[in-house]
Amino acid sequence: MDKILISGNWACGEAAIRAGCRFYAGYPITPQNELTEYMAEHMRQAEGGTFIQAESEIAAVNMVLGASAAGARAMTSSSSPGISLKQEGISALAADELPAVIVNMMRGGPGLGNILPSQGDYFQATRGGGHGDYRTIVLAPSSVQELADLTMDAFDLSDAYRNPVLILGDGMTGQMMEPVVFGKPRPRRYSEKYVLKGAGEGRSRFVRALILDALRMEEHNWKLVRKYNVILQKEVRFETFRTGNAKLVIIAYGIAARIAKGAINRLRDSGYRVGLIRPITLWPFPAQIIRDTAERIGSFLVFEMSTGQMLEDVKLALEGRARVGFYGRPGGIVPTPAELAKAIVQEYQR
Amino acid sequence: MQIKTVFAGFGGQGVLMMGYSIAHAAMNEGLHVTYLPSYGAEVRGGTANCTVAVSDEEIASPVASQPDFIVAMNGPSLMAFQTRITPGGTFFLNSSIVEGRPNRADVTLFEIPAAGIASELGSPRVQNVVMMGAYVKATRLVSADTYLRSLESILGARKKAAMEVNRKAFSAGYDYID
Numbered sequence: 001m002d003k004i005l006i007s008g009n010w011a012c013g014e015a016a017i018r019a020g021c022r023f024y025a026g027y028p029i030t031p032q033n034e035l036t037e038y039m040a041e042h043m044r045q046a047e048g049g050t051f052i053q054a055e056s057e058i059a060a061v062n063m064v065l066g067a068s069a070a071g072a073r074a075m076t077s078s079s080s081p082g083i084s085l086k087q088e089g090i091s092a093l094a095a096d097e098l099p100a101v102i103v104n105m106m107r108g109g110p111g112l113g114n115i116l117p118s119q120g121d122y123f124q125a126t127r128g129g130g131h132g133d134y135r136t137i138v139l140a141p142s143s144v145q146e147l148a149d150l151t152m153d154a155f156d157l158s159d160a161y162r163n164p165v166l167i168l169g170d171g172m173t174g175q176m177m178e179p180v181v182f183g184k185p186r187p188r189r190y191s192e193k194y195v196l197k198g199a200g201e202g203r204s205r206f207v208r209a210l211i212l213d214a215l216r217m218e219e220h221n222w223k224l225v226r227k228y229n230v231i232l233q234k235e236v237r238f239e240t241f242r243t244g245n246a247k248l249v250i251i252a253y254g255i256a257a258r259i260a261k262g263a264i265n266r267l268r269d270s271g272y273r274v275g276l277i278r279p280i281t282l283w284p285f286p287a288q289i290i291r292d293t294a295e296r297i298g299s300f301l302v303f304e305m306s307t308g309q310m311l312e313d314v315k316l317a318l319e320g321r322a323r324v325g326f327y328g329r330p331g332g333i334v335p336t337p338a339e340l341a342k343a344i345v346q347e348y349q350r
Numbered sequence: 351m352q353i354k355t356v357f358a359g360f361g362g363q364g365v366l367m368m369g370y371s372i373a374h375a376a377m378n379e380g381l382h383v384t385y386l387p388s389y390g391a392e393v394r395g396g397t398a399n400c401t402v403a404v405s406d407e408e409i410a411s412p413v414a415s416q417p418d419f420i421v422a423m424n425g426p427s428l429m430a431f432q433t434r435i436t437p438g439g440t441f442f443l444n445s446s447i448v449e450g451r452p453n454r455a456d457v458t459l460f461e462i463p464a465a466g467i468a469s470e471l472g473s474p475r476v477q478n479v480v481m482m483g484a485y486v487k488a489t490r491l492v493s494a495d496t497y498l499r500s501l502e503s504i505l506g507a508r509k510k511a512a513m514e515v516n517r518k519a520f521s522a523g524y525d526y527i528d
Contacts, residue, residue: 005374005385031389115389176412177370177385179377262410336415 003181008144009174011182012103012167013038015151016075017046018185021101023067023074025052025060029082030115031171032105036077057082061089061102068098069207071195073155073188077103079171080121081112083129090164091130094224095209099158099190101151102136103167105174108332116332117171117255122309125168126283133221135228137165137235138282140253144178150280152183157235159190161227168282170305172255172334231284238286242268243275248348249293250276251314252303255334260303262337263344272348282310287317299323301347303340306330325350351406353491354414356431358399359423359444364478367504368421369400371482375492375500376404384412397426404491421485423464423478425450442485444477460488460527467522476519483523494524 006014013035016024024039036053043051050067054060060076067074078086083104093100106121108114128134137157141147147169158165196207211217239257242264243249252260257278264274277293279286290300300322302311307330315324327343329335355372359365366387373385387400401414416436422428423444428451435441437456445461452459462484468477479501486497498520502513 003377005370005377005383171389172386172412175387175389177373179383258409259411261408265410334411334413336413337410338415 003179005177006144006180007034007175007177008147008169009034009105010038011144011148011180012077012151012169012174013042015148015182016101016155017042017049018182019073019152019155020185020188021073021075021155022046022049023064023072024050024076025054025063025067026076026078027054027057027060027082029079031107031117031174032077032079032103035103035105035174057085058089061086062092064100065089065093065096065098068093068100069096069196071190071192071197073099073159075101075103077105079105079107079115080109080118083121083124087124087130090136091128091132091134092209093164094128094134094136095132095220096207097162097224098164098207099155099162100164101154101158101167102164103151103169106168106170108330114332115171117173117305117334118330118332119170119254119256119305120307120309120330121168122282122304122306125166126285126313134224135163135231135283137161137163137231137284138168139165140168140280140282141173142254142257142278144173144176145180147173148180149183152185156186159188161231162194163227163231168254170255171332235281236284236286236288237280238289239276239278239280240289241276241278243277243293243297245273246275246297247273248299248301248344249297250274250301250303250344251279251290251310252276253279253282253310256303256305259335259337259340263341266337266341267344272345274344274348279310285313285317287313290314290317291321294318294322297322299325299347299350301325301327301344303343304328305334323350352403352409353405353419353489354401354403354417355419355421356399356401356414356417356434357421357423358397358427358431361396361398363398363423364475365398365423366400368478368482369402371497371501371504372404372485372491373402374504375497376402378500379492379496381406382409384409386412397424397430399427419485419489421481422448423481424448428452440488442481442488444481460484462523462526464523467526468519471515471518471522473515473519476516479516479519480523483520483525484527485523486520487524487527494520
């Protein structure tokens with residue numbers, strides 16, 4: 001297959017359509033507008049495809065819920081403030097056990113913040129985001145190629161677990177162009193029995209999350225937990241980079257992990273023994289590899305474009321087994337590899 | 351090898367196209383490449399810019415805090431970026447429009463009257479491709495042949511006539527540099 005030069009936002013849209021996404025609803029917001037734009041143009045060329053520019057982010061996610069209940073592969077996207085608005089719908093999707101893919105190209109926050117690349121939505125993404133006891137699978141690409149690949153995977157994962165999957169990119173992942181080779185879509189495996197298509201002669205069915213009886217509600221909660229436990233067992237993804245013989249290991253995800261690789265390559269050239277663990281799934285979080293690494297390495301440095309959110313998951317994973325430092329730049333600042341390298345050297349010499 | 355270039359100018363000068371076309375050509379030569387448009391709160395008639403990183407290995411950051419090359423298609427672009435260029439870096443100035451010159455002694459300067467050459471060719475719009483001719487010749491990031499083939503595939507079959515004038519524009523810029 002041919003390599004094409006394409007932006008992250010467009011690649012995400014193209015990968016979704018190739019993966020069989022046939023319903024997209026969204027509402028404009030920078031820096032993910034080009035994804036909505038791409039869907040507006042290309043969804044109507046896909047057989048059976050529907051594109052809706054909704055009246056709001058809330059409407060868009062609820063349209064996705066309806067389309068998913070009716071059996072469509074469905075997706076919505078936004079950026080940080082818009083994702084906040086979608087949380088009610090994401091909670092409902094999780095409660096109803098409906099598949100859906102939600103893309104967040106994060107920007108600086110809190111509030112309306114700015115439109116520059118940021119990683120401030122980690123807590124929101126990995127703790128469910130809306131109300132109630134639930135989780136979403138969170139995938140964090142660090143290149144346009146990986147964004148395209150993970151978008152395809154997201155649809156399969158959300159079908160397999162009947163659970164919303166979040167793709168957590170940022171303004172940079174969405175805006176930059178890189179060469180991409182699109183993977184081959186896999187045929188959809190999703191049982192018809194979950195699809196609402198009119199009762200006809202049979203018994204009526206409901207998809208709903210209003211369970212007033214406490215015991216039945218509790219049972220539903222534990223059922224979701226059993227599912228989440230399977231995800232924790234089976235779906236963890238991460239990359240390790242130059243961790244062999246390392247004295248200090250950086251932990252970073254998404255665009256920050258690329259910057260970390262640049263810094264690590266420089267430092268390795270000058271004899272510093274540093275490496276990287278890059279979580280690809282933020283939930284389920286790759287806690288085990290971090291714990292295992294702590295058996296031979298005494299200190300870690302978490303690097304995020306936030307004030308320190310994944311930092312908490314790293315500390316939880318380590319349970320005090322190793323020293324954890326932190327370097328962060330929130331608010332839309334993208335540090336250079338040279339700047340990060342300085343911070344790493346400081347930590348290294350501690 | 352890792353080279354970062356900022357292309358900057360007025361909206362409408364084809365600045366993003368310059369970056370996109372060289373990124374495309376670099377991809378076709380099998381190099382690693384990132385293209386990052388500026389997408390801030392821009393104003394009509396303001397300065398547009400994009401950053402292209404080309405490397406023979408993975409690119410860490412698509413941002414250029416210290417660009418190696420700066421292509422300034424108008425005066426404000428020179429003002430905006432001259433402090434950021436890396437020591438020993440290279441400026442390409444659209445000298446038919448840009449009146450100022452860099453306030454840095456540690457840079458190489460190419461003055462290309464791209465707008466003037468394009469006008470002589472009867473098509474002021476191709477000033478960006480004139481500049482790309484000079485840029486490709488001077489930087490040798492990609493071969494002229496690869497660049498032109500990329501440009502042709504970007505313009506598409508429906509623009510055969512446009513390719514003719516672009517080819518002329520590219521040659522004029524290419525030949526302007528020794």
